[in-house]
Amino acid sequence: MKIQVYNTLTQTKEEFVPRKPGEVSLYVCGVTPYSDTHLGHARPSVIWDVIKKFFRYQGYKTFHVQNFTDVDDKIIQRAKEQGVPALEISQRYIEEYLESMDALGVERADVYPKVSEHMPEIVQLVETLIEKDHAYATQGDVFFHVASFPEYGKLSKQKLDELRQGTRFEVDPSKRDATDFALWKQAKPGEPAWDSPWGEGRPGWHIECSAMSYKYLGTEFDFHGGGNDLIFPHHENEIAQSEAATDEPLARYWVHNGMLNLKDMKMSKSLGNVISVQQLTARYPKELLRFYLLSTHYRSSLEYYEGKIEEVAKGWNRLNDTVLKLQEDLVRANSEQSTDLDQKTLERVAELERGLLEAFSDDFNTAMAIGILFELVREVNTYKHNGGNHLSVLQKAWDVFALYGSDILGVLQLEKSEQEGLVDSLLDLLLELREELRRTKNFALADQIRNQLTDLGITIEDTPQGPRWKV
RNA sequence: GGCGGCAUAGCCAAGUGGUAAGGCAGAGCUCUGCAAAAGCUCCAUUCCCCAGUUCAAAUCUGGGUGCCGCCUCCA
Numbered sequence: 001m002k003i004q005v006y007n008t009l010t011q012t013k014e015e016f017v018p019r020k021p022g023e024v025s026l027y028v029c030g031v032t033p034y035s036d037t038h039l040g041h042a043r044p045s046v047i048w049d050v051i052k053k054f055f056r057y058q059g060y061k062t063f064h065v066q067n068f069t070d071v072d073d074k075i076i077q078r079a080k081e082q083g084v085p086a087l088e089i090s091q092r093y094i095e096e097y098l099e100s101m102d103a104l105g106v107e108r109a110d111v112y113p114k115v116s117e118h119m120p121e122i123v124q125l126v127e128t129l130i131e132k133d134h135a136y137a138t139q140g141d142v143f144f145h146v147a148s149f150p151e152y153g154k155l156s157k158q159k160l161d162e163l164r165q166g167t168r169f170e171v172d173p174s175k176r177d178a179t180d181f182a183l184w185k186q187a188k189p190g191e192p193a194w195d196s197p198w199g200e201g202r203p204g205w206h207i208e209c210s211a212m213s214y215k216y217l218g219t220e221f222d223f224h225g226g227g228n229d230l231i232f233p234h235h236e237n238e239i240a241q242s243e244a245a246t247d248e249p250l251a252r253y254w255v256h257n258g259m260l261n262l263k264d265m266k267m268s269k270s271l272g273n274v275i276s277v278q279q280l281t282a283r284y285p286k287e288l289l290r291f292y293l294l295s296t297h298y299r300s301s302l303e304y305y306e307g308k309i310e311e312v313a314k315g316w317n318r319l320n321d322t323v324l325k326l327q328e329d330l331v332r333a334n335s336e337q338s339t340d341l342d343q344k345t346l347e348r349v350a351e352l353e354r355g356l357l358e359a360f361s362d363d364f365n366t367a368m369a370i371g372i373l374f375e376l377v378r379e380v381n382t383y384k385h386n387g388g389n390h391l392s393v394l395q396k397a398w399d400v401f402a403l404y405g406s407d408i409l410g411v412l413q414l415e416k417s418e419q420e421g422l423v424d425s426l427l428d429l430l431l432e433l434r435e436e437l438r439r440t441k442n443f444a445l446a447d448q449i450r451n452q453l454t455d456l457g458i459t460i461e462d463t464p465q466g467p468r469w470k471v
Numbered sequence: 472g473g474c475g476g477c478a479u480a481g482c483c484a485a486g487u488g489g490u491a492a493g494g495c496a497g498a499g500c501u502c503u504g505c506a507a508a509a510g511c512u513c514c515a516u517u518c519c520c521c522a523g524u525u526c527a528a529a530u531c532u533g534g535g536u537g538c539c540g541c542c543u544c545c546a
Contacts, residue, residue, distance in 0.1 A: 008475090028546090029546070030546085031545090032544080032545080038546090040545085041546050042546085043546065044546050045546085073544075074544065153474090156474065156541075156542085157474055157475065158473075158474055158475095158541090158542070159473075161473095162472085162473045162474075162542085163473085163474095163542070205544080225546095226546060227546030228475085228476085228540065228541080228546085229540065229541065229546065230541095230545075230546070231474095231475080231540095232474080232475090232541055232542060233541090233542080233543090256546095257546070258476085258477095258539095258540085259539080260546080261539075261540095266539085266540070266545085267546095295483080295493095296483085296484070297484085297485075299476085300477080301476090301477080301539065301540080303483085308483090311482080311494095311495065312483080312494085312495085314496090315493090315494045316494095318494085321508075321509090322509090325508090325509090359485090365485075365486095367484065367485055367493085368484095368485050368486080368492075370484095370485095370493075370494085371484080371485060371492055371493035371494075372492080372493080373493090374492095374493050375492080375493070381510065382509090382511085384510090385502095385509065386510090438504085441504080443504060443505070446504095446505095447504095447505070447506080450505095450507090451506095454506095454507095459507065460507070461506085461507045461508050461509095462503080462504095462505090462506075462507075462508090463507090463509090464502095464503095468507090468508080470508095
């Protein structure tokens, strides 16, 4: 199956052709670790987690690099406020970020390069750019000369003249051109600094991604990803630096996710309207959070507001419930001669499976995939409602849910924790007693038990196969 | 001002030339000791507005209107 990808560079969907057959290389812009990881960071992480897993399922090997920009003004600022070393701040939030991602079931990247550990590579790249006349040093600073790279603006579709006019802040007088940007910044007293041919200083924003992606992935790697707020200037500048230095394309496909909005406003650290991932993972199962994040196509913007997760949870519960019941049904399925109903359902399930593959192959359309998962829910429930119980059908449906719903999307909660295991046993005991009451028609007491459990947040369902419960 | 994007039912949300997926909410029914769950049926002659292209448009073109993002740190 051919995979179509929307490329920001060409503004069209293109067929994905990897640099090396059977391998997918990707560089996703990570975070500047100076505060708690918020839901806006979770979106690209979860999206790329799904994309990676899908490619893996398609038989590709993946190599994923994600940077931490751990040398940065805001980190330094925070370090000053708290009176601790800047790298201590960044380390703390790197750990917080990784824990948050673990809590969301996001598989880790293969490499997490940090700016602070790649100074030689960065200095080397800046030197190359100076040698090739794409950059110039002033007193202690080094700037990239944008006009030396004729293709500047090709990603963000900006014109140099417009950018010059659009400059709204004071221009550093030592720059040749208002649009030139810093590759290396001279150290100010008391700030973290590294040695360089231009004196003590630190890298400008952008250059680290060029240096580190080159080190780990070389030129023209497959995917470069991040939020669409990074298109300009960050990714535009990365392209300029990298391509000016290597004369090779930086990346083949530029994939940008939409923003997560809060009350029609972008969720952003600087706006102070953030919802931290840890707050959410403490309240909701990771599968539900992923379901919420993946229910909208990755390029669209996504709204968050108080109560949103609860709204989404209703549908998610039905999906999850069906699959959980299916798990139980497999045990007592029959494997005798299959009937017309079995055959028809099996065909329909296979059809939905193809739909899922198509959805993922069409620019990673997780929203459509989730829609198809719900169609499968109805298909399975109707089949069972009509007396279907054949192993081949139930197994097939289970396999499709397990692969797409669980392995790739990670939206199904199929296993219970240890603590839930204990609750499990206790409830089974209680429900067994209640069944005895029901058999002896002591409905008053049976109802009382059920009502009191309901008050505790546990729902009881009396089914022909015996009672079921859920939280 | 420049650039990019979006506008689909009460809400959320797919669909980019062939006659509107899916979820939530709502109505009715079936099943059930009662509930719950599940199933069935119904719920947009219509896709922000106006023109145009076409046998055919939510989908393409032009023009409006509204909203969002970027142009300054941001996923």
